[in-house]
Amino acid sequence: MHMLVTPMRRLGVALDPKERRRYPAIKGNVMVNSAVSAELGRSANVARVEVGMPLEPDPLPQLLDATLSGMAVTGFVLSGIEYIDGCAYAQSWWCRLE
Numbered sequence: 001m002h003m004l005v006t007p008m009r010r011l012g013v014a015l016d017p018k019e020r021r022r023y024p025a026i027k028g029n030v031m032v033n034s035a036v037s038a039e040l041g042r043s044a045n046v047a048r049v050e051v052g053m054p055l056e057p058d059p060l061p062q063l064l065d066a067t068l069s070g071m072a073v074t075g076f077v078l079s080g081i082e083y084i085d086g087c088a089y090a091q092s093w094w095c096r097l098e
Helices: 017-022
Strands: 002-007 026-037 042-050 063-071 075-084 087-096
Touching: 042 075, 063 087
Parallel strands: none
Antiparallel strands: 002 026, 002 087, 026 042, 042 063, 063 075, 075 087
């Protein structure tokens, strides 16, 4: 699903509303699949944002144990865990229509 995606945290710390508005939204295809996660050592719902060609790196780290935490008419919020340099952090993505 093509969406504008804005991360709502930086290294697990929530961004205030002013910081979220200034963050440039990432335009891409939001995909959620069940997959085996090496970090978690088990199967998990994994969300990712794809942009461009298939071999290009994703602009955001994968969101593991992704759950739908809120939904409205124009968008939704996915919440889960992201791994950055081997550390796990809480993360939420605000996904909305272009």
